[in-house]
Amino acid sequence: MKETYEEKINRRLKVKQRIIEVAAGREKADLVIKNATYLNVFSNEFLQGDIAVANGLIAGIGEYEGEKEIDVNGKIVLPGFIDAHIHLESAMVTPSEFAKAVISHGTTTVITDPHEIANVMGLNGIDYMIESTQNLPVDVYFMLPSCVPATAFDESGAGLGYKDIDSYFEHKKVLGLAEMMNYVGVINGDGDVVSKIIASQAHHKKIDGHAPELSGNDLNAYIAAGVYSDHECSTFENALEKLRKGQFIMIREGTAAHNLSALMPLLTKQYSDRCMFATDDKHPSDLLNGGHIDYIVKQALKNGADPIVTLKAATHNAARYFLLNNKGAIAPGYLADIVVADNFADFNVEMVFKRGKLIFDGEVKEFDAPSVDETLVEKCHNTFNLDEVTPNSFKVDGKLGLIGLVGGELLTRNLGFADKTDVENDILKIACVERHKNTNHIGVGYVKGYSLKSGAVATSVAHDSHNIITIGCSDTDIAVAVNAIRKAKGGIAVVENGEVKALLELPVAGLMSEEKLETVNEKLEKAKAEAYRLGADKSIDPFMTLSFLSLPVIPSLRITTKGVFDVEKCELLKDEMSV
Structure with a gap:
């Protein structure tokens, strides 16, 4: 029988009351990460304390006792890493296999654009990706494909207009409209293109951009239309122009595009609050041998970036941009998505917790792959x-x-x-x-x-x-x-x-x-x-x-x-x- 609204409130009330008891120190936590040197993304400093976890949330930081305790003295404790823009299909494996790969690198959340499979299968492709990412130990959120096909000159397997995708905006895993690649259509006021932006705004969702080298009045038009971010900056000058005009900049370091070196000047206190990290496309060898968001962090640190600035770009900034309000920080009330790394010089991920559960400690813990509708599998x-x-x-x-x-x-x-x-x-x-x-x-x-x-x-x-x-x-x-x-x-x-x-x-x-x-x-x-x-x-x-x-x-x-x-x-x- 379906849970009534009153039953749901009562169930959640009991959970909340327990979290309060743990936070106040009146009840033992499920888990306490002892002696943590953790990043405080609000005060921009590293602090020390015990991190108490109850019911998947961080209940408090201070002195706590837990049913389970893990001492991390001498380690660095961070929020889980967030990839602000990726196409999961680029890993060439199913989402479950992708999750196994990135967990060991500290990634606990990704925002994906399924426009690769949508260009092949339309809405069936989006449905397949949503179903195949449910209940993974990595949270997968979606931006709806904006360009299926990318242009009128393409021959895709499907075509999606704003009416086709409109109902998907209300899905709890959908955060907005994915990279608007048809910037020519936007700046020329093409009705079919701009209607997708309007639809996303009508649902109070984000709109991501894709506008390599766009500048001047054309860039003004693109941003004025409602495009909030860009991940196609290959020069600091172009990135700074976009940032000055109000866009958020996703600093991309993937398999095909390597923009971190050129955009390093953004990783300063002057600009970094408007920046986050993204991989866009990651091939298997890079995931296995190089890393994921942790690789970008490692390279930024080697190139002299401030650790706090860099780590906020890997965690907090993306959470704020996408309004994931209980992610991206180690603080009371936030999800216990936590990464433990050895040091800044080597920056090896040693442990990863997802909602307070240890999912990596040198090896990825086993999990069940999601069940996908057989009809969708056959169509794929x-x-x-x-x-x-x-x-x-x-x-x-x-x-x-x-x-x-x-x-x-x-x-x-x-x-x-x-x-x-x-x-x-x-x-x-x-x-x-x-x-x-x-x-x-x-x-x-x-x-x-x-x-x-x-x-x-x-x-x-x-x-x-x-x-x-x-x-x-x-x-x-x-x-x-x-x-x-x-x-x-x-x-x-x-x-x-x-x-x-x-x-x-x-x-x-x-x-x-x-x-x-x-x-x-x-x-x-x-x-x-x-x-x-x-x-x-x-x-x-x-x-x-x-x-x-x-x-x-x-x-x-x-x-x-x-x-x-x-x-x-x-x-x-x-x-x-x-x-």
């Missing part, structure tokens, strides 16, 4: 609808756009035109194959900076519409790579001389695997090794870089299923013969 495994391709599918005549890669950045350069593959001069063929609705659309162009000497690579992780994107030295190997992904119902393939040398299967919407993170990482690293063996530039991540080359909202050129796209002009690049 059937998202490919395309015919086999042949080498002739990629043959083109005339001069096509030449995309120039920029090392360490998501930005590309417009290098004009090319009329053929020229391996010696690092000019390779790039193509994007529509895979959702069997349109047989294949956009072709050329790319410089990837550096393959033979073979081809392909992936169905192709932001944000997630068609199949491929780069190769020959049409034959390109066709073999694309067909390998089609057969696997998603994944990453490396081909040489018509033979598949490495394959990572990603059958969940063509984005994720149901295997363990370690297994996925092993297959991914093998694919990387094969790509590097074939000559891929070792200064880039060959697949993360590839996956962003189809995202037509980051300057300058991208590849779509309809051809090379000029982001700055917001139009398909005309071949040289028609200019």
Whole structure:
């Protein structure tokens, strides 16, 4: 029988009364973290005391006794880390496997944008992610995808308008509207685009931004429309302009984009209250070997940032921005999401508590994966609808756009035109194959900076519409790579001389695997090794870089299923013969 309102109040009253008893010292706590040197995010100092936990909340700090006591003398005690913006799909594993990875790095909360899977499956994709993140030992909150598809030039598996997502704003795990990538639509007052912002504001929710290099009056228009944050700042100057105009800055350090070094000047007392940390996209190897938010903290500290400023950006600031009012601090009434680290020099996470439960102490404690509706699971495994391709599918005549890669950045350069593959001069063929609705659309162009000497690579992780994107030295190997992904119902393939040398299967919407993170990482690293063996530039991540080359909202050129796209002009690049 469903609990009545009066029963709910009475149940919560008993819990609250017990917390009061513990806080007052009249009753033993469930847990006491003894002799803690903890970060006080309100007074900006480290203080000492016993941290008493009752019913998942911090009841008090002072001198306490508990049913269980853990002495952390000599350690640093911090609020749980918060990732302000991530796409869980980028880890290439299910949310349960992602949670196992980040718990050991002190992450207790993430705010995710499921627009990768939504671009493949629409509302079914959002439902799948919500169901598969319930009751994990990491709290997962959602920002609703704003750009499905990212632009009108994309061919996604679905399209979502403001009416489609409106009811989701009332879900308790939804915090707002995710990165508004179509900044061109915003600053031009496009009705369909701006309506999504209005809908989010009508529900009193946040709107996150995505506007690389946007400046001046165009930036004014973007912010005036109601966009509160940005995670696409690659220079301090652009970040400072956005901050001065009222935006919050998410300092991003992920697998593909590395902005921490450029934005270090923000980590000062003058600016840091408007800053938080985000990873955006994290591949398995980075999660296993590098870390998560703790990695950003570690790098910031090594680069001379003030520890308190840095740690508030990793915890408190994101909680305040997203109005998660019982997170991001160690204080009475806050959730007992607590991290214990060794010291500032090494900054190794030694223990993690989630709502007062020890979930990591050198190893992650076992937990049950959420149950997901079988119909959703079946739909996730059937998202490919395309015919086999042949080498002739990629043959083109005339001069096509030449995309120039920029090392360490998501930005590309417009290098004009090319009329053929020229391996010696690092000019390779790039193509994007529509895979959702069997349109047989294949956009072709050329790319410089990837550096393959033979073979081809392909992936169905192709932001944000997630068609199949491929780069190769020959049409034959390109066709073999694309067909390998089609057969696997998603994944990453490396081909040489018509033979598949490495394959990572990603059958969940063509984005994720149901295997363990370690297994996925092993297959991914093998694919990387094969790509590097074939000559891929070792200064880039060959697949993360590839996956962003189809995202037509980051300057300058991208590849779509309809051809090379000029982001700055917001139009398909005309071949040289028609200019």
